[in-house]
Amino acid sequence: MTGIRQLADYLDISIGTVSRALNGKADVNAETRRRVLEAAEKLGYVPNQSGRSLRKGSTGVVGFMMQTGPEINSQGDAFFMSVFDGVQTVLSRHKLDLVALLCSSNEDPYAYLQRTVARGFADAIILSATRRNDARFELLHRHNIPFISLGRSLTDVGQPWIDLDFEGMAEVAIERLVKAGHRDIGIIWPHGDLNLGYVFADRCREVLAEHGLTLNEDHIFRAKPSEAGGYAVAHEIASRSPRPSAIVLVNEILVTGLYKGFEDAGVKPGKDIAIIGRYSPQAQYLSPALTCFTLSLRDLGISLAEHLLSVIPDYQSHYVGQTSRVIWPMTLIEGTSG
Amino acid sequence: MTGIRQLADYLDISIGTVSRALNGKADVNAETRRRVLEAAEKLGYVPNQSGRSLRKGSTGVVGFMMQTGPEINSQGDAFFMSVFDGVQTVLSRHKLDLVALLCSSNEDPYAYLQRTVARGFADAIILSATRRNDARFELLHRHNIPFISLGRSLTDVGQPWIDLDFEGMAEVAIERLVKAGHRDIGIIWPHGDLNLGYVFADRCREVLAEHGLTLNEDHIFRAKPSEAGGYAVAHEIASRSPRPSAIVLVNEILVTGLYKGFEDAGVKPGKDIAIIGRYSPQAQYLSPALTCFTLSLRDLGISLAEHLLSVIPDYQSHYVGQTSRVIWPMTLIEGTSG
DNA sequence: ACTGCTTCCGAAAACGATTACGGTCTTATA
DNA sequence: TATAAGACCGTAATCGTTTTCGGAAGCAGT
Numbered sequence: 001m002t003g004i005r006q007l008a009d010y011l012d013i014s015i016g017t018v019s020r021a022l023n024g025k026a027d028v029n030a031e032t033r034r035r036v037l038e039a040a041e042k043l044g045y046v047p048n049q050s051g052r053s054l055r056k057g058s059t060g061v062v063g064f065m066m067q068t069g070p071e072i073n074s075q076g077d078a079f080f081m082s083v084f085d086g087v088q089t090v091l092s093r094h095k096l097d098l099v100a101l102l103c104s105s106n107e108d109p110y111a112y113l114q115r116t117v118a119r120g121f122a123d124a125i126i127l128s129a130t131r132r133n134d135a136r137f138e139l140l141h142r143h144n145i146p147f148i149s150l151g152r153s154l155t156d157v158g159q160p161w162i163d164l165d166f167e168g169m170a171e172v173a174i175e176r177l178v179k180a181g182h183r184d185i186g187i188i189w190p191h192g193d194l195n196l197g198y199v200f201a202d203r204c205r206e207v208l209a210e211h212g213l214t215l216n217e218d219h220i221f222r223a224k225p226s227e228a229g230g231y232a233v234a235h236e237i238a239s240r241s242p243r244p245s246a247i248v249l250v251n252e253i254l255v256t257g258l259y260k261g262f263e264d265a266g267v268k269p270g271k272d273i274a275i276i277g278r279y280s281p282q283a284q285y286l287s288p289a290l291t292c293f294t295l296s297l298r299d300l301g302i303s304l305a306e307h308l309l310s311v312i313p314d315y316q317s318h319y320v321g322q323t324s325r326v327i328w329p330m331t332l333i334e335g336t337s338g
Numbered sequence: 339m340t341g342i343r344q345l346a347d348y349l350d351i352s353i354g355t356v357s358r359a360l361n362g363k364a365d366v367n368a369e370t371r372r373r374v375l376e377a378a379e380k381l382g383y384v385p386n387q388s389g390r391s392l393r394k395g396s397t398g399v400v401g402f403m404m405q406t407g408p409e410i411n412s413q414g415d416a417f418f419m420s421v422f423d424g425v426q427t428v429l430s431r432h433k434l435d436l437v438a439l440l441c442s443s444n445e446d447p448y449a450y451l452q453r454t455v456a457r458g459f460a461d462a463i464i465l466s467a468t469r470r471n472d473a474r475f476e477l478l479h480r481h482n483i484p485f486i487s488l489g490r491s492l493t494d495v496g497q498p499w500i501d502l503d504f505e506g507m508a509e510v511a512i513e514r515l516v517k518a519g520h521r522d523i524g525i526i527w528p529h530g531d532l533n534l535g536y537v538f539a540d541r542c543r544e545v546l547a548e549h550g551l552t553l554n555e556d557h558i559f560r561a562k563p564s565e566a567g568g569y570a571v572a573h574e575i576a577s578r579s580p581r582p583s584a585i586v587l588v589n590e591i592l593v594t595g596l597y598k599g600f601e602d603a604g605v606k607p608g609k610d611i612a613i614i615g616r617y618s619p620q621a622q623y624l625s626p627a628l629t630c631f632t633l634s635l636r637d638l639g640i641s642l643a644e645h646l647l648s649v650i651p652d653y654q655s656h657y658v659g660q661t662s663r664v665i666w667p668m669t670l671i672e673g674t675s676g
Numbered sequence: 677a678c679t680g681c682t683t684c685c686g687a688a689a690a691c692g693a694t695t696a697c698g699g700t701c702t703t704a705t706a
Numbered sequence: 707t708a709t710a711a712g713a714c715c716g717t718a719a720t721c722g723t724t725t726t727c728g729g730a731a732g733c734a735g736t
Contacts, residue, residue: 001458001481003692014716019694027714046456050397051692054388054721063437068422078591084406088442099401100438104426118384120339143339227619253619256594260623281565281591282620285598341722352686357724365684389722392691458692 002043011039022047053120061097062087062308063122065113065136067129069105078281079297080128083150086301087126094315096123110135117143124312126150126304130161131193148308150300153195160307160324162300166196166250169293169330170203173276176291177246177338178211182274186219186244188233188258190251200250219244223254230254234261237273246274246338252283252292259286274338289335300328340381349377360385391458399435400425400646401460403451403474405467407443416619417635418466421488424639425464432653439463448473455481462650464488464642468499469531486646488638491533498645498662500638504534504588507631507668508541511614514629515584515676516549520612524557524582526571526596528589538588557582561592568592572599575611584612584676590621590630597624612676627673638666 008015013032021028021036028036039045053059064087066080080100088098101122103112113136116122123146127136130151140147141157149161177185187204190197205215218240223233234257237243249255255277262269269275270288277283279294303326309315310324346353351370359366359374377383391397402425404418418438426436439460441450451474454460461484465474468489478485479495487499515523525542528535543553557578561571572595575581587593593615600607607613608626615621617632641664647653648662 001456004694005692015693016695016717017715020715023694025695029714032714044452044456046453047694048392048692049457049459050388050392051721052694054386054392054692054723055694057721059388068419068426081406084440085443088406088440089444092442092445098440100440102422102426102436102438104430105423106427107430115384118339118382119387121387227623231623256620256623260625263625282594285565285569285594287598287601342724343722353723354687354725355685358685361724363725367684370684385724386722389691390724392693392722393724395691 001048002045003048004045007036007039007043007045010043011035058123058314059120060095061099061122062091062124062126062305063099063101063116064126065101065103065109065116065128067103067105067109082297083301083304086298086303087305088301089298090302090305090309094309101125110139113139117145124148124308126308130195132195132198133193134195146308146312148304148311150304151195152199160311160326162304162307162326162328163196163199164295165327165329166200167203168327169250169278170200170248171207172293172332173248174204174207174211176332177248177274177276178208178213180246180274180338182246183213184216184219184242184244185213185246185248186216186221186237188221188223188247188249188251188254191223191225191229196250204248216244221247223249223251223258225251225253227254227257230257230259231261231264232257234258234267235265238262238265238267243267244273246276249275249277252278252280255280255290256282256286270335270337276338279333284333284335286337288337290333291335291338292333293330294333295328295330303328339386340383341386342383345374345377345381345383348381349373396461396652397458398433399437399460400429400462400464400643401437401439401454402464403439403441403447403454403466405441405443405447420635421639421642424636424641425643426639427636428640428643428647432647434461448477452477455483462486462646464646468533470533470536471531472533484646484650486642486649488642489533490537498649498664500642500645500664500666501534501537502633503665503667504538505541506665507588507616508538508586509545510631510670511586512542512545512549514670515586515612515614516546516551518584518612518676520584521551522554522557522580522582523551523584523586524554524559524575526559526561526585526587526589526592529561529563529567534588542586554582559585561587561589561596563589563591565592565595568595568597569599569602570595572596572605573603576600576603576605581605582611584614587613587615590616590618593618593628594620594624608673608675614676617671622671622673624675626675628671629673629676630671631668632671633666633668641666 004015004018008018017028018036021033091098101116103109125140125145125147127147127149128151130149130153132154134153134155137153137155137157147159152161152163208215221233221237223229259269262273267273276291279292283290283292342353342356346356355366356374359371429436439454441447463478463483463485465485465487468487468491470492472491472493475491475493475495485497490499490501546553559571559575561567597607600611605611614629617630621628621630
């Protein structure tokens with residue numbers, strides 16, 4: 001490992017000068033700076049993370065917290081990988097690195113986050129899979145850590161957030177189904193206590209009411225966030241009587257199982273039951289193609305990063321004037337399922 | 339932020355004693371230790387990561403390197419999340435944390451890794467998506483960083499690795515298809531320069547040869563690792579004449595598109611063309627159900643972590659006698675696709 | 677009372693970087 | 707020429723830990 005000491009010895013100058021040269025400080029001779037940069041490149045010098053962050057009090061890394069385990073958030077990994085990519089394009093411009101903070105499925109997320117922030121691991125945090133009431137918000141607020149969340153929560157400590165437009169999705173989906181003649185529309189509730197379930201269901205109720213319809217509470221179905229969960233809930237829906245003539249779901253990772261479950265139960269998707277969901281890579285390759293809502297995940301990531309930077313004191317000058325709460329629009333892809 | 343200083347002042351003892359008490363060193367009075375533990379809990383003290391790792395020369399974190407972007411590795415969906423979960427159950431027993439090192443799609447993976455290790459970010463690394471020749475191995479070896487890879491490579495620096503048994507998969511799949519009467523079997527090559535493509539294809543050739551058959555080089559198809567890629571390659575396969583009567587693929591993230599592509603081309607999967615692939619959450623919910631190879635991802639993660647620990651000096655005592663190279667078996671799930 | 681042995685704890689030196697401060701050397705100006 | 711200003715660089719403090727070393731206190735044995 002070559003440290004700043006070795007580099008300084010090699011160049012026969014002091015470590016102070018080396019550091020200043022590398023960090024672009026003003027008071028260093030142009031020629032000296034050139035030599036330092038060159039030598040650093042040649043010797044493969046990279047400042048030690050611990051030393052630097054101990055001194056500076058910041059680490060230069062942004063953490064994206066997510067939970068591991070077979071039953072992941074409401075999204076698949078392809079979802080996050082795309083979002084990450086967007087986040088990174090912004091962060092890299094500021095020499096910030098993104099790492100995923102992986103909370104094990106058998107550790108309490110709150111405790112995990114507490115441990116992570118107390119250790120000073122990341123300068124800023126991105127939260128996802130926000131719950132109806134999410135204590136993590138208060139934790140980060142209390143520790144004064146800049147953060148943003150992908151998803152709203154009833155808990156609000158004034159932080160920025162970006163959330164998908166589940167209300168808009170509810171409006172468009174319900175309108176579309178009502179227009180097509182459906183009178184009994186069911187929904188599939190996302191698992192756990194995710195806030196988006198409430199947001200979505202509430203808006204569905206409102207829109208239905210505008211048409212003189214109601215959301216049958218018996219037609220709010222619960223499903224595990226997996227293909228198997230989709231298969232199971234399809235059977236449950238199929239066996240109900242009365243059975244809803246259409247289903248809207250906000251979770252995209254169970255739709256293949258759902259289709260198969262309906263088919264096996266003798267209920268043809270798109271014919272016997274209309275289905276509207278969220279985009280997933282498989283969505284358009286199902287038969288019938290899923291009518292679904294999509295968005296640019298990369299752009300979402302970019303926005304997430306920009307809004308995050310706007311609340312980090314050292315960077316916010318670049319991103320003033322950003323709105324702090326964003327409802328991210330989704331667009332409808334018309335399939336033949338509903 | 340409460341540091342060790344505050345804690346020591348609060349207890350009116352020296353920071354040295356506090357540190358020793360917290361780290362379970364021998365020479366500290368039982369009563370003193372109790373008081374320290376209690377106060378640490380009360381004040382919410384957690385040792386600062388930077389200070390600690392600067393002194394100790396190790397960070398207590400293991401990095402799992404992966405590339406971000408919409409076209410992820412060779413794996414889809416819940417794959418990594420499940421592996422992570424296994425890795426963590428082992429690491430957490432040693433108070434090690436797992437983070438995902440996210441290499442942006444527009445940064446060179448080698449440069450990224452170099453930067454990361456030089457910074458001293460992680461004590462050990464897990465690599466995935468190994469290439470035919472993978473310079474990252476030499477890099478880590480040179481820097482003397484303990485690591486393991488999920489996947490083999492021609493590049494070998496004596497590190498442990500675990501790889502899925504693609505050769506066994508080739509054997510079982512080819513035998514099965516030959517037994518069913520297939521004489522012209524095609525394969526879909528995974529994208530890029532992943533080593534597994536070579537391993538798999540080579541073994542396919544050998545097994546076919548044992549039956550007096552050959553792998554038609556024109557029937558080795560290339561596909562982008564996405565559902566769209568699956569759709570496209572299905573059309574390409576369908577339009578060939580002669581057309582293979584069976585297809586084996588090692589990439590699981592394009593199978594829905596593949597099915598749909600075949601159907602749209604008028605080639606019925608499982609009837610007009612046999613398909614054998616890798617398990618994915620959707621596999622069993624396709625029609626016909628995919629005949630595929632599966633494994634316990636969580637167990638794979640556990641093994642990965644154990645073998646990694648066996649090459650980290652401070653931990654290896656716990657895991658001696660581990661074989662250093664593992665071919666991880668997969669089991670066949672009989673579907674009706676082939 | 678002296679020595680030797682424990683047991684416990686404090687003092688202080690690391691770890692590798694950044695940065696405030698001050699010193700030296702050059703150059704410009706009176 | 708003397709002096710002030712500016713450019714450049716070295717010294718040393720600092721961040722929060724861990725860990726080595728040695729000292730103090732207590733006790734037992736002679």
